[in-house]
Amino acid sequence: MHDSSARSTHSAPAVRPSACPGLLRIVASRDGGICRIKLPCGQLDAHAARAIARAAERHADGVLEATNRANLQIRGVQAGAENALSHELLAAGLGPRELAADDVRNLLVSPALGLDTAFDASPLARQLLDLLERTPRFHGLSPKFGVQLDGGESLAMLEHPNDIWLSAMSNDAAPLFAFGLAGCPPQNETDCPALAAVTAEQVPLLVETLLHLFLDLASDGQTRMRHLREMHSDEVLQERLQQRLPFPLHLGPRVENWRRPSPTAFAHLGIHPQRQPERSLVGAGFALGRLDSTTLLALADLAERFSGGQLRLTPWQSLILPDVAQADAAVVLAALANLGLVIDAAQALSRIVACSGSSGCARGLADTKADALRLAERLRHAPPAGVHLCGCPRSCAAAHVAPYTLLAVADGRYDLFRRADGVAGFGQPLARNLSLDAASDLLAAPGAPTDA
Ligand code: SF4
Numbered sequence: 086m087h088d089s090s091a092r093s094t095h096s097a098p099a100v101r102p103s104a105c106p107g108l109l110r111i112v113a114s115r116d117g118g119i120c121r122i123k124l125p126c127g128q129l130d131a132h133a134a135r136a137i138a139r140a141a142e143r144h145a146d147g148v149l150e151a152t153n154r155a156n157l158q159i160r161g162v163q164a165g166a167e168n169a170l171s172h173e174l175l176a177a178g179l180g181p182r183e184l185a186a187d188d189v190r191n192l193l194v195s196p197a198l199g200l201d202t203a204f205d206a207s208p209l210a211r212q213l214l215d216l217l218e219r220t221p222r223f224h225g226l227s228p229k230f231g232v233q234l235d236g237g238e239s240l241a242m243l244e245h246p247n248d249i250w251l252s253a254m255s256n257d258a259a260p261l262f263a264f265g266l267a268g269c270p271p272q273n274e275t276d277c278p279a280l281a282a283v284t285a286e287q288v289p290l291l292v293e294t295l296l297h298l299f300l301d302l303a304s305d306g307q308t309r310m311r312h313l314r315e316m317h318s319d320e321v322l323q324e325r326l327q328q329r330l331p332f333p334l335h336l337g338p339r340v341e342n343w344r345r346p347s348p349t350a351f352a353h354l355g356i357h358p359q360r361q362p363e364r365s366l367v368g369a370g371f372a373l374g375r376l377d378s379t380t381l382l383a384l385a386d387l388a389e390r391f392s393g394g395q396l397r398l399t400p401w402q403s404l405i406l407p408d409v410a411q412a413d414a415a416v417v418l419a420a421l422a423n424l425g426l427v428i429d430a431a432q433a434l435s436r437i438v439a440c441s442g443s444s445g446c447a448r449g450l451a452d453t454k455a456d457a458l459r460l461a462e463r464l465r466h467a468p469p470a471g472v473h474l475c476g477c478p479r480s481c482a483a484a485h486v487a488p489y490t491l492l493a494v495a496d497g498r499y500d501l502f503r504r505a506d507g508v509a510g511f512g513q514p515l516a517r518n519l520s521l522d523a524a525s526d527l528l529a530a531p532g533a534p535t536d537a
Contacts, residue, residue: 118162127155449476
């Protein structure tokens with residue numbers, strides 16, 4: 086989502102080089118610097134939201150972006166303002182407990198954490214974040230190294246592969262947690278099954294042991310769990326793990342045959358009841374993941390009035406307001422719509438994602454953001470199954486393969502792909518070098534495209 090070199094701040098400790106933006110590492114892009122603010126469990130309060138909005142106005146041009154890991158980033162940071170921006174965000178309490186831990190705060194949870202399951206995984210999530218932040222050895226993990234804790238919520242992102250995933254095997258007060266490496270919780274018969282399972286109390290020690298095992302086995306250049314799985318079979322990794330643990334892993338048919346129930350599609354939009362009586366969560370999406378500081382300030386006001394000041398970002402580049410009184414939910418949803426947010430799966434924009442494209446990124450071959458808006462307009466009466474517009478093959482805007490991908494080949498021209506089982510990359514190529522109008526005609530009748 087950015088190009089080339091990092092413009093590091095001069096804050097201590099030394100900011101390690103990486104192409105990934107962080108709170109202290111403002112990365113240059115065509116439209117200015119990018120500062121990524123990692124939100125613990127995607128959550129922030131109205132005070133923090135206002136601090137981010139004001140910092141974006143003071144040190145950038147007020148443009149913000151919701152990421153597909155439930156974080157926020159400020160775009161267009163002015164040259165020379167990097168240090169001041171980082172310090173302002175740190176002063177607002179938006180940094181890690183130790184500065185060196187900023188990159189490792191990659192714990193993905195459901196935005197409905199604690200809101201729709203019998204077991205509240207929130208304390209466990211805090212323990213895992215604490216583990217990542219307070220263990221100096223883990224601070225050297227790749228900024229892309231990710232851990233997922235899935236409490237079994239019906240609102241869940243299960244398509245983004247994570248280096249370590251854990252998932253509640255039942256919706257009761259004491260679930261076992263299945264886990265696996267370099268992938269996603271299995272939903273279908275053919276998916277890679279869980280490696281093993283542990284109790285909730287055993288999860289922190291399991292994750293700590295897995296991370297040490299990874300760091301012990303990984304050689305130079307092996308930065309992700311998938312690299313380790315290329316070198317060692319799951320059986321070998323499981324055996325090495327068991328040797329280090331003081332408790333037995335749960336194995337056998339119950340774990341091997343376990344499949345995660347499918348989450349509810351588009352549950353991040355609209356009004357959904359919580360397990361807490363008389364309470365609802367209300368969700369809405371940011372069109373193409375972008376919002377401005379004025380919108381964020383308005384969202385902070387709305388949260389203060391209706392959700393106890395709480396806001397939660399989601400991996401769908403959207404947000405929810407939790408704990409809204411049922412009687413107020415419709416008012417809140419209407420307010421979100423008035424702010425220009427997407428509130429309904431019937432809106433084409435709810436199914437379209439686009440990277441920064443040529444307006445924000447030197448690698449972009451087309452203005453994907455502008456083209457995505459045109460596409461949404463053309464498809465407003467026939468919302469597509471899900472389309473991802475990529476300015477180049479790096480695929481920054483989506484961590485998973487979308488049902489359809491439009492890959493830019495020149496300004497306003499795209500190759501069209503359809504996701505297909507067993508086909509690597511973006512899937513099966515359907516047509517090459519399409520104009521946007523030709524692509525939208527094909528997408529409006531997805532059965533029609535002829536194979537290239
Ligand atoms: S996918 Fe988009 S944002 Fe990412 S590098 Fe390519 S053009 Fe840039």
